[in-house]
Amino acid sequence: MQPTDQRDRWPSGQGLWSDVPKSDWDDWHWQLRNRLTSLRDLEARMTLTPEERAGCLFAPGKLALAITPHFFNLVDRDDPDCPVRRQVIPRIEESVVSPGETPDPVGEDGDMPVPGIVHRYPDRVLFLVTDRCAAYCRYCTRSRLVSNARQYDFHPELEAGLAYIAAHPEIRDVLLSGGDPLLLSDAKLDHLLGRLRAIPHLEVVRIGSRIPVFLPQRITPELADIFRRHGPVWLNIHTNHPRECTAELAAACERLALAGVPLGNQSVLLRGVNDDPAVMRSLVHRLLMMRVRPYYLYACDLIEGSGHLRVPVERGLEIIRSLRGHTTGFAVPQFVVDAPGGGGKVPLNPAYAEGVRDGWLELRNYEGGRYRYPAGEGQEATTPIPRNLA
Ligand SMILES: *Cc1c(COP(=O)(O)O)cnc(C)c1O
Numbered sequence: 584m585q586p587t588d589q590r591d592r593w594p595s596g597q598g599l600w601s602d603v604p605k606s607d608w609d610d611w612h613w614q615l616r617n618r619l620t621s622l623r624d625l626e627a628r629m630t631l632t633p634e635e636r637a638g639c640l641f642a643p644g645k646l647a648l649a650i651t652p653h654f655f656n657l658v659d660r661d662d663p664d665c666p667v668r669r670q671v672i673p674r675i676e677e678s679v680v681s682p683g684e685t686p687d688p689v690g691e692d693g694d695m696p697v698p699g700i701v702h703r704y705p706d707r708v709l710f711l712v713t714d715r716c717a718a719y720c721r722y723c724t725r726s727r728l729v730s731n732a733r734q735y736d737f738h739p740e741l742e743a744g745l746a747y748i749a750a751h752p753e754i755r756d757v758l759l760s761g762g763d764p765l766l767l768s769d770a771k772l773d774h775l776l777g778r779l780r781a782i783p784h785l786e787v788v789r790i791g792s793r794i795p796v797f798l799p800q801r802i803t804p805e806l807a808d809i810f811r812r813h814g815p816v817w818l819n820i821h822t823n824h825p826r827e828c829t830a831e832l833a834a835a836c837e838r839l840a841l842a843g844v845p846l847g848n849q850s851v852l853l854r855g856v857n858d859d860p861a862v863m864r865s866l867v868h869r870l871l872m873m874r875v876r877p878y879y880l881y882a883c884d885l886i887e888g889s890g891h892l893r894v895p896v897e898r899g900l901e902i903i904r905s906l907r908g909h910t911t912g913f914a915v916p917q918f919v920v921d922a923p924g925g926g927g928k929v930p931l932n933p934a935y936a937e938g939v940r941d942g943w944l945e946l947r948n949y950e951g952g953r954y955r956y957p958a959g960e961g962q963e964a965t966t967p968i969p970r971n972l973a
């Protein structure tokens with residue numbers, strides 16, 4: 584089957600905005616101008632639950648409400664438990680701060696030598712270049728600064744950030760994030776990438792962006808050409824549920840990939856969204872069909888008011904166990920916890936090695952079968968190894 588035929592069966596099109604001229608719909612500025620940003624906007628299009636209604640009234644003081652028309656079309660308006668809906672429509676549970684939750688759950692502010700640069704790992708930095716996004720995820724790790732709902736007044740200082748990177752020859756990798764870097768204009772991105780490319784010790788330039796998912800119209804041929812000219816530029820998108828894999832996202836990924844942009848995906852493990860092996864399997868399969876390699880699956884950070892979206896880490900391990908060996912090896916993301924307080928990303932893996940006994944490493948394969956392998960250095964296998972000890 585041709586990939587294009589596959590895509591035709593994926594959700595797409597103007598949906599609730601079918602009366603809008605296609606030239607408007609396809610214009611990313613139109614999509615931004617027509618975002619749903621208030622209780623009134625939402626109630627004009629759907630019936631909210633009481634929890635959502637109260638959530639929309641609470642949200643403006645925490646993290647702005649904004650949903651692009653493209654993404655709003657993916658919401659099932661008849662299903663209060665819709666996995667897309669839970670990601671972008673506020674709920675009153677956001678006002679409940681559970682023990683351990685903080686405004687800066689992964690301790691970024693403590694690792695900021697200049698505003699916008701998080702230098703935590705020796706050879707790479709996170710560079711926050713804006714505090715705005717096309718739409719806002721209710722569980723955003725950077726809710727404290729993104730959308731400026733809390734008067735955090737984050738002003739990314741691009742010149743100071745560039746100067747910091749240029750002055751630190753140990754930095755070989757920069758990850759542009761925010762907010763969403765692809766909200767910057769073409770001219771600004773072109774300039775920024777050019778400046779980064781001129782830093783001789785910088786080997787890797789990468790971007791984290793949910794814009795291909797929220798606003799695929801932004802991925803214009805002109806933007807793809809900017810990435811091609813400054814390439815290699817790596818890009819991680821952010822999808823959580825297979826329904827986000829629309830024909831428009833697939834087309835955007837194709838434009839990026841054909842411009843030489845290697846694509847990855849990051850997901851956040853969220854209750855009622857993707858805390859289910861079948862949902863994650865469907866998601867990673869769709870990602871591969873769009874040339875996107877699953878990269879990380881994050882345990883949800885201890886962001887204030889996210890208790891209703893978190894699940895036990897065991898659930899994440901169960902999902903990884905359900906994928907590893909059962910499907911394409913490169914469809915399996917790395918499950919990580921970003922350690923509270925600034926420890927960085929810690930990989931969590933199901934235990935396939937169960938320990939060493941009598942010089943043998945005892946192994947479990949994906950089906951639960953038991954095997955062993957000599958554990959010591961240069962150890963001879965003097966006795967025949969039973970292939971399967973089960
Ligand atoms: C996630 C992150 C990076 C990139 O980490 P990788 O594991 O290399 O993808 C770099 N800096 C900070 C502060 C991060 O949070």
Ligand code: SF4
Binds near residue numbers: 723724725729763793
């Ligand atoms: S797109 Fe990223 S930065 Fe923006 S709200 Fe979502 S998680 Fe936060």
